[in-house]
Amino acid sequence: MSEETKNAAPRRVLSGMRPTGRLHLGNYMGALKNWVALQNETNPDGSAKYECYFFIADYHALTTDYADTSEIRKNVRDVILDFLAGGLDPKLSTIFIQSHVPAHFALHCLLEMITPLGWLERVPTYKDQQEQLREKDLATIGFLGYPVLQSADILIYQAEFVPVGQDQAAHVEITREIARRFNHLYGSKHGTAAADAKSDKERLAELEQQADVREILPEPKVLLTPSPKLPGTDGRKMSKSYGNTILLSDPEPEIRAKLKTMVTDPARVRRTDPGNPDVCPVFDLHKVFSTAEVQAQAAEGCRTAGIGCIQCKGWLADAVVAELKPIQERRRYFEERPDEVDAILKDGARRANARAAVTMAQVQAAVGLE
Ligand code: TRP
Ligand code: SF4
Numbered sequence: 001m002s003e004e005t006k007n008a009a010p011r012r013v014l015s016g017m018r019p020t021g022r023l024h025l026g027n028y029m030g031a032l033k034n035w036v037a038l039q040n041e042t043n044p045d046g047s048a049k050y051e052c053y054f055f056i057a058d059y060h061a062l063t064t065d066y067a068d069t070s071e072i073r074k075n076v077r078d079v080i081l082d083f084l085a086g087g088l089d090p091k092l093s094t095i096f097i098q099s100h101v102p103a104h105f106a107l108h109c110l111l112e113m114i115t116p117l118g119w120l121e122r123v124p125t126y127k128d129q130q131e132q133l134r135e136k137d138l139a140t141i142g143f144l145g146y147p148v149l150q151s152a153d154i155l156i157y158q159a160e161f162v163p164v165g166q167d168q169a170a171h172v173e174i175t176r177e178i179a180r181r182f183n184h185l186y187g188s189k190h191g192t193a194a195a196d197a198k199s200d201k202e203r204l205a206e207l208e209q210q211a212d213v214r215e216i217l218p219e220p221k222v223l224l225t226p227s228p229k230l231p232g233t234d235g236r237k238m239s240k241s242y243g244n245t246i247l248l249s250d251p252e253p254e255i256r257a258k259l260k261t262m263v264t265d266p267a268r269v270r271r272t273d274p275g276n277p278d279v280c281p282v283f284d285l286h287k288v289f290s291t292a293e294v295q296a297q298a299a300e301g302c303r304t305a306g307i308g309c310i311q312c313k314g315w316l317a318d319a320v321v322a323e324l325k326p327i328q329e330r331r332r333y334f335e336e337r338p339d340e341v342d343a344i345l346k347d348g349a350r351r352a353n354a355r356a357a358v359t360m361a362q363v364q365a366a367v368g369l370e
Helices: 025-040 058-065 072-086 103-114 117-121 124-132 146-155 166-186 200-209 252-260 281-289 292-303 309-335 338-367
Strands: 011-017 050-056 093-097 161-164 221-224
Touching (some): 011 025, 011 146, 025 050, 050 338, 072 093, 072 309, 093 338, 103 166, 103 338, 117 166, 124 166, 146 166, 161 166, 166 221, 166 338, 252 309, 281 292, 292 309, 309 338
Parallel strands (some): 011 050, 011 161, 050 093
């Protein structure tokens, strides 16, 4: 039977987000919207194509914010509201908080034992982030070990796919390497660590040569999120650290006000100057949010000085407001029902713990623990 016709078991998908506070349009277009699409994908027979796990990485927040944890709880709350507002559905996805599933940390500990320091020092985000967050002391084991914890997040579910943006691809790659090393060490069909006179080095080299290893921890594949260029109001990439964001939960007047001040084609100084949409960040947003007709109208009006930038931005605001309307309605629904949110998280943790226990039992046995 072909892949298409057989009623295959849903393929496991996992992704997570650090709790950095209310999500902005960049987080939505670059991650959450794609997660919702995966969650909703069905086979021809109507069954779910993916078994989805989506979580909030609150321990990961500690890797950089351990000295001031005062915001974490509120940020977790805001992200969970945005997850639900954005369309994650607890009936279709397992939605949970990392710290509610202790198996992440048990596996993390085992993976730390086998991960060479050099692998971690070479991860590009390690030095970059240290440079960018100079005001923080990030010379900690926790920060260096960030990718190992992320590997545990993924491998504890034996996930097949990890939908992330390009910035996280290196972390999925090191997850694959750690999984491979684990499988070579503990998945050997000839038994682990033969008790003979060989040195650790010789034994490792030998294990890495063996072809017949069991895949206890399958190597996950990155599912790169197609991310359209999404500039913030200052024209740079939309990012919380630049203070140029439009939040999913911004009220309509605020969205309109923010877009009104957005930078445009710098060469279009006067209303009578024709502009060039190809170099205008406002137009980049039109390409993401506006219909083809509105885009054509805006481009034509810009090039001929037929419209002013204020009008052009008004059309964009209409499109953004329309996209966010159902999201904001759902957010209000859940804001008013904290008990329902708690119940969703509790059930998510229950399901996640149950799945993690399956992996952990295999892992404990393979390593040779009771
Ligand atoms: N590092 C990811 C980020 O900063 C968050 C994350 C933690 C994650 N664990 C994960 C993403 C596991 C995917 C899979 O966005
Ligand atoms: Fe940009 Fe629109 Fe102004 Fe043209 S009319 S410069 S596309 S904001």
